[in-house]
Amino acid sequence: MGTMLFQRGLKPGDCPEAMNLDHPELLSEIARLYLEAGADIVQTNTFGGSSLKLAQYGLQGRVRDICVNAVNAARAVVGKKVFVSGSCGPCGRLLEPFGDINADAVFDSFKEQTGTLIEAGVDIICVETMTDVNEAMLAVKAAKSIQQSVPVMATMTFDSTPRGFYTIMGTTVEQACKALADAGADVIGSNCGNGIENMVRIAAEFRKYSSLPLIIQSNAGLPQLVDGQLVYAETPEFMAKHCERLLDIGVDIIGGCCGTTPEHIAGIREVVDRYNKAQA
Amino acid sequence: MDTLQQLSAHLQAGEVEQARAQTQAAINSGIDPKIILDQGLIAGMLVIGQRFKAHEIFLPDVLMAAKAMYAGMDLLKPLFLKEGMPSIGKAVIGTVQGDLHDIGKNLVGIMLKGAGIDVIDLGKDVPPEKFIDTAEKEGARVIGMSALLTTTMPVMKKVIELARQRGIYDRTKFVVGGAPLSLEYAREIGAHAYCFDSVSAVDCVRGFLTAR
Numbered sequence: 430m431g432t433m434l435f436q437r438g439l440k441p442g443d444c445p446e447a448m449n450l451d452h453p454e455l456l457s458e459i460a461r462l463y464l465e466a467g468a469d470i471v472q473t474n475t476f477g478g479s480s481l482k483l484a485q486y487g488l489q490g491r492v493r494d495i496c497v498n499a500v501n502a503a504r505a506v507v508g509k510k511v512f513v514s515g516s517c518g519p520c521g522r523l524l525e526p527f528g529d530i531n532a533d534a535v536f537d538s539f540k541e542q543t544g545t546l547i548e549a550g551v552d553i554i555c556v557e558t559m560t561d562v563n564e565a566m567l568a569v570k571a572a573k574s575i576q577q578s579v580p581v582m583a584t585m586t587f588d589s590t591p592r593g594f595y596t597i598m599g600t601t602v603e604q605a606c607k608a609l610a611d612a613g614a615d616v617i618g619s620n621c622g623n624g625i626e627n628m629v630r631i632a633a634e635f636r637k638y639s640s641l642p643l644i645i646q647s648n649a650g651l652p653q654l655v656d657g658q659l660v661y662a663e664t665p666e667f668m669a670k671h672c673e674r675l676l677d678i679g680v681d682i683i684g685g686c687c688g689t690t691p692e693h694i695a696g697i698r699e700v701v702d703r704y705n706k707a708q709a
Numbered sequence: 710m711d712t713l714q715q716l717s718a719h720l721q722a723g724e725v726e727q728a729r730a731q732t733q734a735a736i737n738s739g740i741d742p743k744i745i746l747d748q749g750l751i752a753g754m755l756v757i758g759q760r761f762k763a764h765e766i767f768l769p770d771v772l773m774a775a776k777a778m779y780a781g782m783d784l785l786k787p788l789f790l791k792e793g794m795p796s797i798g799k800a801v802i803g804t805v806q807g808d809l810h811d812i813g814k815n816l817v818g819i820m821l822k823g824a825g826i827d828v829i830d831l832g833k834d835v836p837p838e839k840f841i842d843t844a845e846k847e848g849a850r851v852i853g854m855s856a857l858l859t860t861t862m863p864v865m866k867k868v869i870e871l872a873r874q875r876g877i878y879d880r881t882k883f884v885v886g887g888a889p890l891s892l893e894y895a896r897e898i899g900a901h902a903y904c905f906d907s908v909s910a911v912d913c914v915r916g917f918l919t920a921r
Contacts, residue, residue: 441860442807442834485809521809527772590764597812599767652859652889659859659889 430474430516432661432688433459444486446478449498456502464507466691467698470684471507472555473499475546476518481530481538485521493545500549514553514582515546517568524563532567539571547575556583557620557646558686560596562605566612573613582644582682583614586621587631594631602631606639620646621686624663625671632678642681649688661688669696676704712738713749716781720753723773725780732781742788743795746825750781754823762908768816775819782822796827798918800884801844802853803831805864810857813887813907817853820907821914837868841875850880851914854900856887866898873899882917886910 434445437455448455460471478496480489488495496515503513520538522530543554554572559565565583572581585605587594594602602619609617617639619631628647635643650662672683683701685693710718712735719727735745757774760766786794800821804814811833821828829847831839844852852872856862865885872878883900895903901917904910 435860440807441858441864442809523772523812527769592764595764595767597768599769651891653891659862 430459430472430476432690433462434474444477444483444488446474446476446483446495446499447486447488449474449478449495449502450491453498453502456499457506460503460506462691463694464511466695468511468684468694470512470514470553470682471503472514472516472684473503473546473551474516475499475542476516476557477521478546479517479520479538479542481520481522481535482518492541496542496545497549500546500551504550512552513550514555515543515551517543517546517554517556517572518558519560519564524561532563535564536567536571539568540574543568543572544575547572547579552580554579554581555644556581556614559583559585560600561598562596562600562608565605566608569609569612569614580615581613582616582618583609583612584618584620584644584646585609587619587627589623589627589630594627594634602634603638606635606641610639610641614641616642616644616682618644618646618680618682620644620684621648624648624650625668629671629674629678632675632680636678636680643679644682644684645675645680646684646686647689648686649693652688663688665690665692665696668693669700672697672700673704676701712740713745713752716745716749717753717756720750720774720777720781721756723770723777725773725777728777729780729784732784736784736788742785746782746785746795750778750785751823751825754778754820758820758823758908758911762906768812771816771819775823778819778823794827795825797825797915798851799827799829799847799849800851800853800914800918801829801831801840801847801849802855803835803840804833804855804857805861805868806834806836807864808856808858808861809833810887811855813857814853814855816907817855817886817904817910820911821853824911824915826911826914826918837864837871840868841871841877844872844881845875845877851882851884851917853884853886853910853914855885856890859889862887862889862894865900869899882914884910884913884917 463471480492483489556568569583625647632645652659716731804811818828818830854865884902885895885900886904892903902913
């Protein structure tokens, strides 16, 4: 989503969710491109749509408009053909005692965001790019407190270290599996990170520690400087090829994060269809 | 364990109140404040930095240790009233304009302070002029810039270009870091160093500040 918005005039430093207020037609265009690429789920542009995060831009009073517009823009294009997933990213503050915000305030902020998304008709909530497992749990519980039956996916972002995979807050895959399931998540996994090859290893760890459905949304590697232009390293072909290994591991939902485009999703679609056909 | 080793241990454990009390105890027993700073607080932060780099501990541990360090430093500061807190030099740091991500930058600030460097933290979303104006006014020889977004990285180049225009590039070292950064990019924009993490930033900035 971010990659597509920057291509459509979002300026560094601008609030990505402000697009929902000013240019919802761009969100519809992006949803259409992903629908045409073969996606089964399109995501709303509400990653930073919580009041705590929007407060960084003075937009904390616009949660409702931002979330409702995002859902409507996607739904207008995809109808009931595919699912609309409500994106819910970190609040941008660190929880006490390390940071300066208490759990109740974070819960309330997520509850307002996910509640508005659910009311506006999303099919799924996707809590993503979390590095603090406590914050991820608050977001999952907030969504479930609104509607127990709404499916909630929860994904965290891990770094590769010589001692294994950890979030910057020190959460392991094993800890994430347990905590996210305890909080009530229906689907768990990982997003963003550092390329599809690491994601294959992270997915294998998730499968080892959890029997819940898994979701993996990798970024397209770290950007590199090519002739003065920033280019994400991983091509649609490269990512699609590795997605076959995700399917072998038993990942149920595959998507893309930073640097991925409708071309990447189309490539993954092709691999998934071929894989399923061979299994049939 | 002597008083200062105990102080260092409390700091490493992130025990803020105990670190504060132990600093006070050290002051009361007449230990030179400079020695309390070096052998208690800075020594503890050095261990924290090494363990963080080795992925034995994580961000929450560093943040709690930093709180303990600040608690101790707050007690020591008044004792250096005349000459100011001892420091090996000044560095100006900030997250560049358009970028609101400051966890990494804050971590670098903690580690630099923990190594006895006088840090002027300009926060996040810092315009190029502010980096240069502050470095000029404060006489800082190092400017550290952070960015998490590929879209805000190019601001670093603007800061360095502005330093050239204003004639301070030759006496200032530019250090850059952040997830999308690389050594190649740092070289291309004229930065003097790319730091992969907060601990290498300390080595690098210390090197620049102590070089004659």
